[in-house]
Amino acid sequence: MSYQDYECVIGLEIHAQLKTQSKMFSADSTQFEAADNAHTSIVSVGMPGALPTPNRLGVELAIKTGLALGCTIRERSVFARKNYFYPDLPKGYQISQYDEPLCENGRVIYLLDGAKKEVRIVRAHLEEDAGKSVHIGDASLINFNRSGIPLLEVVSAPDMRSPREAAQYAKSLRQILRYIGVCDGNLEEGSMRCDCNISVRKKGETRLGTKVEIKNINSFRFVEKALEYEFERQVTLLHSGQAIVQETRLWDPDKNRTFSMRIKEDADDYRYFPDPDLLPLVVSSSYIEGLKKQLPELPLERFERFQKQYGLPSYDAEILTEEKEIADYFERAVVVCGNPKAVSNWMMTDLMRLLNDQKLDINQCPISSESLGELVQLIDSGTISGKIGKTLINEMWDTGRRPKQIVEEKGLVQISDEKVIEGIIDAVLKDHSHAVAEYRSGKTKSFGFLVGQIMKACKGQANPQKVNELLKKKLES
Amino acid sequence: MDREIVKKVAHLARLELSESELNAITNKLTLVLQHFEAISQVNTEGVIPLVTPVDIEYRFREDVVEGDISVDEVMQNAPSRQGNLFKVPPVI
Numbered sequence: 001m002s003y004q005d006y007e008c009v010i011g012l013e014i015h016a017q018l019k020t021q022s023k024m025f026s027a028d029s030t031q032f033e034a035a036d037n038a039h040t041s042i043v044s045v046g047m048p049g050a051l052p053t054p055n056r057l058g059v060e061l062a063i064k065t066g067l068a069l070g071c072t073i074r075e076r077s078v079f080a081r082k083n084y085f086y087p088d089l090p091k092g093y094q095i096s097q098y099d100e101p102l103c104e105n106g107r108v109i110y111l112l113d114g115a116k117k118e119v120r121i122v123r124a125h126l127e128e129d130a131g132k133s134v135h136i137g138d139a140s141l142i143n144f145n146r147s148g149i150p151l152l153e154v155v156s157a158p159d160m161r162s163p164r165e166a167a168q169y170a171k172s173l174r175q176i177l178r179y180i181g182v183c184d185g186n187l188e189e190g191s192m193r194c195d196c197n198i199s200v201r202k203k204g205e206t207r208l209g210t211k212v213e214i215k216n217i218n219s220f221r222f223v224e225k226a227l228e229y230e231f232e233r234q235v236t237l238l239h240s241g242q243a244i245v246q247e248t249r250l251w252d253p254d255k256n257r258t259f260s261m262r263i264k265e266d267a268d269d270y271r272y273f274p275d276p277d278l279l280p281l282v283v284s285s286s287y288i289e290g291l292k293k294q295l296p297e298l299p300l301e302r303f304e305r306f307q308k309q310y311g312l313p314s315y316d317a318e319i320l321t322e323e324k325e326i327a328d329y330f331e332r333a334v335v336v337c338g339n340p341k342a343v344s345n346w347m348m349t350d351l352m353r354l355l356n357d358q359k360l361d362i363n364q365c366p367i368s369s370e371s372l373g374e375l376v377q378l379i380d381s382g383t384i385s386g387k388i389g390k391t392l393i394n395e396m397w398d399t400g401r402r403p404k405q406i407v408e409e410k411g412l413v414q415i416s417d418e419k420v421i422e423g424i425i426d427a428v429l430k431d432h433s434h435a436v437a438e439y440r441s442g443k444t445k446s447f448g449f450l451v452g453q454i455m456k457a458c459k460g461q462a463n464p465q466k467v468n469e470l471l472k473k474k475l476e477s
Numbered sequence: 478m479d480r481e482i483v484k485k486v487a488h489l490a491r492l493e494l495s496e497s498e499l500n501a502i503t504n505k506l507t508l509v510l511q512h513f514e515a516i517s518q519v520n521t522e523g524v525i526p527l528v529t530p531v532d533i534e535y536r537f538r539e540d541v542v543e544g545d546i547s548v549d550e551v552m553q554n555a556p557s558r559q560g561n562l563f564k565v566p567p568v569i
Contacts, residue, residue, distance in 0.1 A: 022542045029542045036561040040551045041544055047554075057540035078528050085491050087565045133568070141562040144551070269489055274528045282535045 006238070008231045009208055010166045010198050011158035012223075014173055015151045016183040017129070017191035018061040024128045024150035025052030025095060025278075032189050036143050044148035046090030051277055054079075058150035059102075059281065061182040062126045064291050065152055066103025068180050068298060069121050073288050077102045079126075079278040083271045088131035088142050096153075098272040101125035102281065108156075109300055110172035112165060114314065119169050120157035126281075127151050146190075152182075158197065158208065163227035167220045170194055175299050179324045187218045194223055199244070200234040209234070210244040214258055217251050226251040230258055302327055310340035319348055325362045329369045336373025343376055350393050366400040367393070375403045383407065385414050387460045416463045418470065424462065425471055428453045439475055447471070478507040 023030055026043035042050040066073050080098035106121035129149040134141045154173065160166045174192060177183040185192045194217050199209035212234070214226050234244055249258040274280075297305070299321055306317035306327070321327045326347075333343045351372065355365060375392060378384045384392065384407055392403055392412065399406070407413060415421060429436055432453060439446040454467050483503045487494050494502065548561050557564040 020540045022538075022540050027538065027542060027544045029545065035548065037548050037551055037563075038561075039545060040548075041546055045546075045551055045554070053536065053538040055540050056537035059537070083489070087563070087568055134562075135567060138567060139557075139559070139564050140566070140568050141559055141564055143562055271489065276529070279531070279533065279535055280528050 003232065003235055005203060006200050006231075006235045007161055007203050008163075008198055008200050008227070008234075009158045009211075010160040010163070010196060010227060012156045012160070012166060012170060013195040013197070014154045014156075014170060015129075015193040015195075016065070016154065016177050016185070018058050018150040018152055018182055019184060020055055020057045020061070020150055022055060023148035024055050024058045024126070026050075026148055028148070030149050032191075034145050037145060039145045040147070045144050046092075052095060052275075054278065054281065055150060058126065059283070060291060061150075062102055062124070062152045063283065063288060064180055064295060065154070065177065065182050066106065066124050067288070067292050068176055068295055069103070069106035069108060069124065069154070071103035071106030071121060071124060073283070074100060074102055074104065075283055075285060075288070076100070077125075077281045079275045079281065080272045081275045082127075084269075086130070086133075087140060088133045088144075088147070090131070090144070090147070094128060094130060095275055095278070096127035096272075097125035100280075108169060108173055108176070110169055111300070111303075111318075112168050117165060117169070119159045122155045122157050124152050124154045127153055158199075163224040163231065166196065166227055167224040170223055171220055172299070175322065179299055180295060187220070190218070193218070196223060196227055196230075198227055198230050198234070200231060200238065209238075210246050212244065212246065213248045214251055215248055215261070222251055222253055225253075225256065226258055229256065233258070296324065299324075306330075310334065310344075312340060312344055316341075316344045316348065320344060323362065329362050329365075329372075332369035333373035333376070336370055337376040337380065339376050339380055342380065343372065346372060346376065346393070350390070354393075354397050366398075367396045371396055371402050378403055378407060382416060382463065383414060384412055385460060385462075385464060387455070387464070388412050388414065391460070412461060414463050415458060415461050416466060418466065421458075421462050421466055421470055422474075424458050425454055425467070425474060428457055429474065436475065447475070450475075478503055478510055 017030075018024075020030055022028060023041070023044055026041040028041040028044055029039040031039060043052055063073055077097055078100040079095050081093040082096045082098070083093040085092060101123045103124035104122070106124070108119045108121060109116055110119070111117070127150075129146045129151050131142050131144040131147040134143070156169065160169060174183075174185040177192070178185050183192060187193070196214045196217065197211045198214065199211040201207065201209045212230060214230060217223050217226055230249070237244060245260075248261045250261045251258050303314075303317050303321045306312050306321055307314055310317075312320070319326075320330045330340075330343060330347060333347075334340045337343065351365070351367065354367075355362065375389060375396070379386055379389050388407075392406060395401075395406055396403055415424075428450065432450065435446040435449055439450070450471060451464075451467060454471065455462065455464070480499060480503050483499060483506060484494075487499075487502075552558055552561055552563075555563045
C-alpha cells in the first residue's frame with residue numbers, strides 16, 4: 001500500500017472568541033481568570049423565562065471579521081436554536097445561526113513556503129459558547145463561566161490538501177483576527193478553538209470521502225499531527241476494505257492519536273429553528289460600510305508593502321508583519337531615522353532577543369520606537385560606533401532612557417578626531433612592540449590584535465574605520 | 478408518521494415512551510403532520526418566511542458588565558455540587 005495514491009481533503013471550523021467584556025446575550029463578565037461559576041447570570045445558566053439581548057460589540061466584531069475575510073455581510077440574519085442535550089448547555093439549546101448566517105462567501109489568502117494559497121470561507125456565524133465540563137470518575141463537574149461567551153464560527157470550504165496547509169491556514173486566520181483586534185487568538189485559554197474535518201480519497205477521484213471531525217485541538221502543531229495521524233488511519237482502513245465511520249474523534253496529545261468520541265449527529269438531529277426570543281439581526285449597509293473603513297491594513301498586504309516600500313527581504317518583512325504591534329513599532333522607528341534595514345536588523349536581533357528573554361510583548365517594551373530610531377540615527381550620523389550601539393541598547397533597555405541622553409552623560413560619543421586616535425595608537429604600539437615587530441616581519445595576524453588593543457584602550461569609542469586606516473599607515477611607514 | 482421516527486424524536490428530546498404511549502403519540506403526530514400538509518397546499522411563492530410576527534426595531538445591549546448573580550445564588554439551583562461546581566452524572 002502506498003499513501004501516495006491517496007490525498008486528504010481538509011476543512012476547518014474555527015471558533016474565535018470575540019473580544020467583549022460581557023457575554024453575547026447577557027451582561028455577565030467574560031473574564032478568563034475567575035473563580036468557579038463566578039461569572040453567571042440568569043440568562044447564561046438558562047433560568048426559565050430569562051430573555052437574551054444581543055451585545056452590540058459582539059455583532060460589530062463579527063461583521064468586522066467577515067469584512068476582513070472578504071465575506072458578504074447579510075443585512076438581515078437570523079439566530080436559531082441548535083437543540084441537543086448536554087449538561088454544560090443548561091437551556092437544552094445553543095443560540096447559533098443556521099440557514100441565514102451573518103457572513104458568507106469569503107476567502108483567506110495565505111503564504112505557504114513563499115507561495116500564495118487560497119482557502120474559501122463558506123460562512124462565519126455568531127453563536128454562544130457552552131459551559132465547561134470536567135470529568136472525574138463517577139461524575140462530571142460543570143462551570144458556567146464560559147456559557148454565553150460570544151463566538152464567531154468560521155467555516156472553511158474543504159480546500160486544504162495537506163495537514164501543513166491546514167495548520168498554516170489556521171495560523172493566518174489567527175493573525176488576521178489579532179490584526180483587526182477581534183480575538184486574542186489564545187489557543188491555550190480556549191479563546192480560539194479548531195475543529196478539523198478530514199476525509200481521504202484516491203488521487204484523481206472527485207467525490208468526497210466520508211468525513212471525520214476531530215475536536216479538542218489546542219495548538220497548531222497538534223492540528224498538523226492530528227491530521228497526519230487521521231490521514232494514515234483512514235487510508236489504512238480504506239486499503240483493507242473497511243468503511244470510514246462518520247464520527248467525531250478527539251485528539252489525545254499524550255498518546256499522539258485520535259479516538260472515537262461519538263457518532264456524529266446529522267444537522268437534522270439538532271432540530272434547528274429560528275429562536276423566538278430574538279428578533280432577526282438587522283444591520284444597515286451604511287453601518288457595514290462604516291465598519292469597513294475602520295479595518296486596518298491586513299497582514300498579507302502589509303507584508304508585500306514592507307518589501308516594496310522599504311526594500312526589505314521577504315524574511316524580514318514576514319517577521320516584522322507577524323503582529324500588527326511589531327509592524328507599527330517598526331514603521332514609527334523608521335520615521336525617526338529613515339533607515340529601514342538598520343531598524344529591521346536591530347529589531348530582529350537585539351530587540352526580539354531582549355523581549356523573548358523577559359517574555360514581554362512589544363507593547364511592554366521599555367525601549368520606545370522613537371528611542372530605537374534615535375539609536376540608528378546616532379550610528380548613521382557617525383556620532384557613535386555600531387559597537388557602542390550594542391552596549392547602548394542594553395542600557396536603554398535597563399533604564400528606559402533615550403540614547404542621546406545616555407551618550408551625552410556617559411561621554412560615549414565616537415572619537416573621529418585623527419589626532420586623538422593617533423595618540424591612542426601611539427601608546428598601544430609602544431606597549432606592544434613585539435606585535436609591531438611581528439607584523440613587520442610578515443605576520444599580518446598581529447594587525448587584528450593591535451586593533452583589539454586600541455579599541456579596548458578607547459572603550460570602543462574610536463571610529464573603527466579611522467583606526468584601521470591610521471594604524472596601517474603607522475605600521476607601514 | 479412511523480413508529481421509528483417517533484422513537485428517534487423521543488430519544489433526541491430525551492423522552493422515555495411506553496409502548497402504549499408510543500402508539501398514541503404516533504397517531505397524534507400523524508394528525509399534526511396531516512394538518513401541516515394541508516397548510517402547505519397554500520401557494521407561498523414570493524413570500525418571505527416569517528421569523529417573528531413582531532415587526533419592531535432591533536434592540537442591542539451595550540457591552541457593559543453588570544447583573545452577575547452571585548455564586549451562592551447560582552449554586553442554590555444545584556441538586557448536587559462539589560465546591561462551587563455543579564455535579565452531574567458522568568457524561569463524556
